[in-house]
Amino acid sequence: MNFILNRKLRISLIRKRESRKIIKIITPIISLIVAFFISVGIFSLAGVPPLTTIRVVIFGAFGSFHNFSETIVKMIPLLLTGLSVTLAFKVRFFNIGAEGQLIFGAITASGIALFLPNIFPDIPRIVLLPILILAGMIGGAVWILIPVLLKSYYRVSEVITTIMLNYVSILFMQYLYDGPWKDQHGWGFPGSARFVESALMPRFFGTRIHFTIILALGIAILLYWLLRNSRLGYEISVIGLNERAAQYAGMNTKKKLIIVVMLSGSIAGLAGVGEVSGVHCRLFEGLIAGYGFTATSIAWLARLNPLAVIPVAFFIAALSLGGDQLQIQLALPVSAVQIFIGIILLIILAGDFFLRYSIKISERE
Amino acid sequence: MLSEKIVEFENIACEMKGIVKDFYGAKANDDINFSVMRGEIHALLGENGAGKSTLMKILSGVYAADRGEIFINGEQVKIASPRTAIDYGIGMVHQHFSLVDVLTVTNNIILGDNSRDAWINEKKVINEIKNVAEKYGLNVNPNAYVWQLSLGEQQRVEILKLLMRGADILIFDEPTSVLTPQEVEGFFETLRILSSEGKSIIIITHKLNEVFNIADKVTILRKGKKIASVYPKDVTKHDLAKMMVGKEVILDIHKPKSNPGKPILILENISVKNDRGILALNNVNLDIKSSEILGIAGVSGNGQTELAEVIYGFRTPLSGKVIINGNEIEKFSTHSAITFGVSHIPEDRIGTGLIPQLSIKNNLILKDYRQKRFSGRGTLNSKNIYEYSMNLINTYNIEPSNPDKLIMILSGGNQQKVVLAREMTTDHNILIAMHPTFGLDVAGTEFVRQKLIEHCSDGGAILLISEDLDEIMQLSDRIAIIYQGEIQDIVDAQDANIESIGLMMAGEKA
Ligand SMILES: Nc1ncnc2c1ncn2[C@@H]1O[C@H](COP(=O)(O)OP(=O)(O)O)[C@@H](O)[C@H]1O
Ligand SMILES: [Mg+2]
Numbered sequence: 001m002n003f004i005l006n007r008k009l010r011i012s013l014i015r016k017r018e019s020r021k022i023i024k025i026i027t028p029i030i031s032l033i034v035a036f037f038i039s040v041g042i043f044s045l046a047g048v049p050p051l052t053t054i055r056v057v058i059f060g061a062f063g064s065f066h067n068f069s070e071t072i073v074k075m076i077p078l079l080l081t082g083l084s085v086t087l088a089f090k091v092r093f094f095n096i097g098a099e100g101q102l103i104f105g106a107i108t109a110s111g112i113a114l115f116l117p118n119i120f121p122d123i124p125r126i127v128l129l130p131i132l133i134l135a136g137m138i139g140g141a142v143w144i145l146i147p148v149l150l151k152s153y154y155r156v157s158e159v160i161t162t163i164m165l166n167y168v169s170i171l172f173m174q175y176l177y178d179g180p181w182k183d184q185h186g187w188g189f190p191g192s193a194r195f196v197e198s199a200l201m202p203r204f205f206g207t208r209i210h211f212t213i214i215l216a217l218g219i220a221i222l223l224y225w226l227l228r229n230s231r232l233g234y235e236i237s238v239i240g241l242n243e244r245a246a247q248y249a250g251m252n253t254k255k256k257l258i259i260v261v262m263l264s265g266s267i268a269g270l271a272g273v274g275e276v277s278g279v280h281c282r283l284f285e286g287l288i289a290g291y292g293f294t295a296t297s298i299a300w301l302a303r304l305n306p307l308a309v310i311p312v313a314f315f316i317a318a319l320s321l322g323g324d325q326l327q328i329q330l331a332l333p334v335s336a337v338q339i340f341i342g343i344i345l346l347i348i349l350a351g352d353f354f355l356r357y358s359i360k361i362s363e364r365e
Numbered sequence: 366m367l368s369e370k371i372v373e374f375e376n377i378a379c380e381m382k383g384i385v386k387d388f389y390g391a392k393a394n395d396d397i398n399f400s401v402m403r404g405e406i407h408a409l410l411g412e413n414g415a416g417k418s419t420l421m422k423i424l425s426g427v428y429a430a431d432r433g434e435i436f437i438n439g440e441q442v443k444i445a446s447p448r449t450a451i452d453y454g455i456g457m458v459h460q461h462f463s464l465v466d467v468l469t470v471t472n473n474i475i476l477g478d479n480s481r482d483a484w485i486n487e488k489k490v491i492n493e494i495k496n497v498a499e500k501y502g503l504n505v506n507p508n509a510y511v512w513q514l515s516l517g518e519q520q521r522v523e524i525l526k527l528l529m530r531g532a533d534i535l536i537f538d539e540p541t542s543v544l545t546p547q548e549v550e551g552f553f554e555t556l557r558i559l560s561s562e563g564k565s566i567i568i569i570t571h572k573l574n575e576v577f578n579i580a581d582k583v584t585i586l587r588k589g590k591k592i593a594s595v596y597p598k599d600v601t602k603h604d605l606a607k608m609m610v611g612k613e614v615i616l617d618i619h620k621p622k623s624n625p626g627k628p629i630l631i632l633e634n635i636s637v638k639n640d641r642g643i644l645a646l647n648n649v650n651l652d653i654k655s656s657e658i659l660g661i662a663g664v665s666g667n668g669q670t671e672l673a674e675v676i677y678g679f680r681t682p683l684s685g686k687v688i689i690n691g692n693e694i695e696k697f698s699t700h701s702a703i704t705f706g707v708s709h710i711p712e713d714r715i716g717t718g719l720i721p722q723l724s725i726k727n728n729l730i731l732k733d734y735r736q737k738r739f740s741g742r743g744t745l746n747s748k749n750i751y752e753y754s755m756n757l758i759n760t761y762n763i764e765p766s767n768p769d770k771l772i773m774i775l776s777g778g779n780q781q782k783v784v785l786a787r788e789m790t791t792d793h794n795i796l797i798a799m800h801p802t803f804g805l806d807v808a809g810t811e812f813v814r815q816k817l818i819e820h821c822s823d824g825g826a827i828l829l830i831s832e833d834l835d836e837i838m839q840l841s842d843r844i845a846i847i848y849q850g851e852i853q854d855i856v857d858a859q860d861a862n863i864e865s866i867g868l869m870m871a872g873e874k875a
Contacts (some may be wrong), residue, residue, distance in 0.1 A: 014389065116735075231740040234727070242720045247679070248711065249731045250700035 031351030060325025079297035097162025099292035105269025108139030140269020191284030210278030456527035520741030546867035658840030678702035704795035
């Protein structure tokens with residue numbers, strides 16, 4: 001790739017040879033340390049002593065058993081949406097709308113949680129929860145069905161449709177909890193009624209860590225296996241890398257694309273189930289947290305390897321909780337926290353970029 | 366006359382010294398010296414990838430050399446762009462033409478010609494074109510749109526374009542690959558007229574016959590290095606081949622006479638439209654028997670691609686029947702073609718036949734991955750896949766012999782061996798081989814042709830589609846000539862006459 005800078009200079013991007021494994025592992029760690037010091041430096045310009053920043057962030061994420069458990073809680077939706085984006089990208093489908101699918105999954109699950117117990121008051125948790133989970137996953141899958149059909153039949157870019165559907169699902173959710181699903185005893189608090197006990201995920205160790213973590217880790221391992229060792233995984237890699245060759249091999253590429261993308265949507269939908277049934281116990285605005293975009297960064301940092309999504313999601317969760325503490329304890333504005341996370345992501349991605357490319361500036365003839 | 370020409374030869378028109386060009390660590394040109402005399406027809410000979418196009422693109426200002434000097438008429442010059450090149454009288458006709466389809470011939474010639482006034486008198490230009498065309502035998506209608514022209518006519522437009530901009534050194538990159546034998550003769554005639562006027566011609570080729578037919582001098586490149594510059598009259602065909610390849614080669618392969626059996630593939634009244642909605646095949650009837658190679662001869666773009674696509678299920682015909690082993694194909698999809706036993710070496714190796722980012726073994730199972738031995742219960746059986754790949758790698762001498770290596774690091778010849786191994790090994794009734802040796806070196810070409818012949822002797826039925834008429838003549842049992850989507854005639858290869866085939870390729874019924 002070439003960029004012409006001015007009459008005299010030309011910048012070219014040159015692809016490097018594959019780096020050694022050890023360098024691939026060390027680079028993001030070094031980038032992380034560099035990024036951390038840069039952001040700390042910026043905060044010290046704002047009058048916060050460097051050591052304080054570091055202490056607050058690290059304590060916020062890992063400082064106590066409670067804080068650590070909250071990091072895990074935060075990690076669950078990040079892990080699931082990260083896996084969702086990863087899977088879709090394997091068939092070259094840019095799912096930027098994991099947040100929309102998460103919310104729609106949360107909506108369908110909430111519908112079950114709020115109304116099924118009215119019909120069957122004695123429904124036990126062991127029956128209700130699986131229905132809830134299934135409903136949420138179907139919700140996520142249905143929500144992504146629209147973009148994938150538009151893409152495969154009319155070549156509409158999924159980047160645009162998935163993003164736009166984020167806003168549709170957010171507005172639809174707000175309509176529900178402000179309107180028909182509004183909590184009658186909620187003193188005007190925006191949200192649905194609290195779910196009945198049997199519609200809540202089991203939690204562990206007296207923390208808010210909920211059962212979804214086990215499902216999420218299981219899905220990460222399953223996807224890793226699926227992509228490497230299964231017939232479907234083979235088809236996914238062929239379709240993602242060369243669609244014409246996939247047709248040549250006799251694969252029904254449209255059908256496979258739709259199936260894989262719906263699986264991706266259902267994983268994001270499961271994240272929504274976890275949020276409403278495991279954390280908040282109701283449908284409310286706390287679900288809107290920009291998961292879709294964060295998930296894209298996570299999938300990318302993990303180099304689309306489902307197992308690597310686990311530590312990356314954990315790390316981003318820690319950053320985000322540590323960042324919250326900056327806001328709470330040091331009264332830094334929300335934007336400062338966003339800058340903090342932004343700088344770190346940017347530098348890690350840059351490190352990753354330079355691992356693969358080098359830049360050559362040469363004189364033009 | 367002759368002495369005049371010798372005097373002209375004293376004059377060096379252009380000289381390149383110590384040219385080096387590096388593409389990401391691979392030397393496409395490595396310290397090459399090259400010179401052309403005024404009035405000389407100079408052939409640049411070499412295998413695919415030898416660096417011929419690169420060297421000429423440097424001379425015509427498309428690429429900048431990393432090192433080296435260029436002299437025109439004895440003066441050192443710096444050629445920064447194709448525009449500077451034409452200012453120095455250097456013009457190139459590329460392998461892929463650079464004409465604007467929707468404009469007329471005249472407008473294409475005017476386009477980008479800075480020497481003209483802002484107000485252009487089109488009538489005057491048309492007259493100029495007619496004069497130049499007549500003088501050099503470049504017959505073409507100035508008012509025709511480029512999309513209406515055959516590739517041969519488009520080539521003439523390119524030549525006119527250069528001449529009208531005052532080119533003295535004309536470079537042609539593999540010009541004959543788009544021409545029928547008769548068109549080649551006409552083209553060579555034009556070259557002779559140009560050279561008699563003192564213009565220098567450089568013609569890139571990898572065909573030895575052409576060197577002897579037209580060239581005054583030949584320079585041989587191999588793997589980016591210049592091997593020699595010699596006069597064709599001083600050397601034999603074998604000498605040239607040896608310099609080109611670097612070792613002894615067998616130039617002619619022998620196809621034993623085959624005994625065709627019962628028909629395997631029958632096409633009945635097939636008509637089909639191409640992507641632009643134009644009729645690409647019109648009422649085609651063909652049959653291919655077991656132990657038979659049926660060659661399709663034709664200039665590219667006359668329906669060959671669509672023919673292969675219909676049989677392989679990429680395209681659904683408007684009408685007609687495809688019958689394989691007595692069963693009619695009803696649903697046109699690649700999946701059903703594979704079930705009917707159609708194997709296919711596609712024309713676009715990397716874009717269709719292979720996935721460069723995947724390993725050799727994962728490309729070898731591309732057609733058969735559904736089979737129980739490779740993916741029983743939905744799980745890939747890595748042991749069977751490995752053994753199967755190792756087996757094919759050994760049978761077909763694929764280099765490197767490690768099934769886990771990615772296709773993209775293989776040479777073109779080895780990539781084609783992977784396709785060949787897969788398509789010949791998978792259960793099939795008929796093999797469609799499309800441009801099977803395109804872009805391969807001499808050794809690779811020979812290997813592929815040998816395999817096709819063996820396959821035919823073992824009872825295989827092969828549909829061979831190629832633009833290389835020599836290849837068609839060498840390998841086929843029967844030859845069908847295609848022109849504008851219609852089969853002109855089907856002849857026995859033994860009593861085929863290249864003249865009459867050439868005429869039919871140009872649309873003149875014998
Ligand atoms: N634009 C390019 N970028 C990278 N490599 C190139 C480019 N053009 C040519 N090459 C490489 O340079 C070598 C010589 O190519 P080329 O000059 O096209 O050979 P020839 O015309 O003799 O077949 C080949 O190995 C080819 O892959
Ligand atoms: Mg070339």
